[in-house]
Amino acid sequence: MIILLLLPSKIKAMAKNLVIVESPAKAKTIEGFLGKEFTVKSSFGHVRDLPKNAIGVNIEKGFDPEYEIPVDKKSVVADLRKLAKGAETVWLATDEDREGEAISWHLAESLQLTPDHYKRIVFHEITKNAILNAIKQPRKIDQNLVFAQQARRVLDRLVGFELSPLLWKKVKPALSAGRVQSVAVRLIVEREKEVQGFKAISSYRVSAIFSVEHDGDITPLKAELPQRFKTKEAAKAFLELCVGAKFTIEDIETKPAKKSPSPPFTTSTLQQEASRKLGFSVSRTMVVAQKLYESGKITYMRTDSHNLSGSAMAMAKEEIEKNYGADYVKLRKYTTKSKGAQEAHEAIRPTYMSVHQAGTDAAGQKLYELIWKRTLASQMSDALLEKTNISIGISTTKKEKFIASGEVVKFEGFLKVYFESTDDEEEESAAGLLPPMKKDQLLPLQEMTATERYSKPLPRYTEASLVRKMEELGIGRPSTYAPTISTIQKRTYVIKESRDGMKRTYSLLTLSNDKITEKEKHEVAGAEKNKLFPTDIGQVVNSFLMEHFSEIMDYNFTAKVEREFDEVAEGQKQWSLVIKNFYWPFHEKVEQTLKESEKYSGQRLLGKDPASGRNVYAKIGRFGSMIQIGDPEETDKPRFASLRKEQTIDTITLDESLELFKLPRKAGEFENKELVIGVGRFGPYIRHDGKFYSLPKEEDPLTVTTEKSIEVIEEKRESDRKKTIQTFDEEPDIRVLKGKWGPYIASGKKNYKIPKDLNPEQLTLEEIKKIISDGTSEAKSRKTKKTSSSKKRK
């Protein structure tokens, strides 16, 4: 039976033509365009690479790379080889960029294709016409472009596999360094330094609210003084000057303005907008986009091109005309400006503009909508605005004038569907419609305020804004932005988190009814949400690399080597010569650092311990950041203590570090067992009889009393009693408990859901054991599925 079912595909005549592309989704689409004589298959990206666990470059022999087929590609290559043997012509249709050319070459090599057996073709858009045209213009593999890719690959391997082991020896095991990731970390470290070193300067901003009378109605009008006052005294003096003054409109100026839409999405701009508008992390965006791509809803999601195909523009035009009218159409070609862009694909856009909704879940739908709107808007008319500026004179001075401004949309254009967000969280919304006014009109003052405002440092990076910066510097590619961001977090060079701001006071002066009042107000400054912060290890690795390998850490290093790769691609330079010129001085530096440099711990001397007179250092050790009292050569061994989560080597003070040695401490006895107070990973705790009890936030672990500690323990016991539904004498480890989300079963350290149809109060031990064994086998199979790749790391 089974054999019969398989037969049709076995006896199907071997197609005359085999087309190979990189992505299986693309293969499926293209197969539909070509006739029966074409079979379309995919290579799933690169089919050969340098070995995983060795340098794989023959340095002595002209940097000859030792390519191999990775295990997960063996079957792909075997299948393709079989199909290629039976085909008259193999069409290598990988992307038209450096990597794509290299993939074609590796395919030709590993499928043993002779020059008369294959043809190389390229196309930039997945349409029937584009592909038929490509087939009419075949060429051979561009060997120089392949050499350029090889140079890129070998350089990255040499840098990564020589610098990383150096870090293992000099800093900490299992660290990594590379042309891309190390510079990404540098960006974050330096931004953090700028933020930390930033001194906020305050100045006073004056604004006024006037009354505008029109047809018996009174409308408030907000106006601002363009200049700021440096001191409170100056601001106050100005307000005093305005007491009893008359305010008159001196000038009304209106001028037209326009806004143009942004270009369609690339990988990086999609990541930025999805982060700002939908709160997606960079990797979430890519996973969701991948699903939309695989189901044929959008074009390829890893691209650096702003370009739309002719047919896409025609679809957009039709859609805009249908929904908004011909006035809203303005077709535009966008050029790509970003450094090192290779433009092998189109911009990210809906496959069919007439499909307004797609995606199987909320995330997919939202992302699709974003892509659809952005694409449509990119082909729409400019928005036409009218901006009005009103200049308001003050009778008591000629020097200063208030300015009120308004903006009216005359024609919405693309704003009907889309406007781009910005990273500036406090961006003031544009002023709207102004009430009718005329020159020389007198404006009664309602209230005038002078508010103290502080200057702000450059913002810390989000994942998405880091990607934008990397793209600007030409570092990394659309396919690597998300993986790089997760690598630097996995290595704990960088942590993404939210931090509370600090309360600060500011002054507010108010002039109202000819009286000036002064108030102190509070605001929270410097709070951060989901931003990237460097860790101690990130800082230490960064300064180590900056000290010894400034060339690679230079923001222009990639751009510099890319220029050389371009020369290789154009046949003006030999690839191995480019590598040779880079490698030997670099390698020399690695050897020298290995020999001459001490172990690098980012050690900082904080001062002397008043009790012992020994040196106190902050540094990183085997388990992270720590404080060390004393030097190893002294007769008394050094003492160690870990830093708290929020402390860093760079900022901790001597006093703070000595505090760390005061814990854990004994705090008396209870039930004949010792009470120990300490601070763990999750904050201050009391340890008693092998159990841990969290200390309430308001209690200071250094001063908490025995009585208070006992109280905390009793309270915890009481709440535990309350949440216990069932216990079993024969299995003390198994309990039925009441949690935040309803009843559950706790067995040792694991928890299990109770099926809805069972009553938790009457569960028998047998039923519970069954739930546990069902639960564990399910969890196990899920785990092996998900972590097959991450397992190797352990």
Add this chain to the structure above:
DNA sequence: CAGTGAGCGAGCTTCCGCTTGACTT
């Protein structure tokens, strides 16, 4: 989901850029 709370003897770790699937009788 629900609780959590280490300690510095071995061997391994690592790059960037393409791309997603997962043994059979």
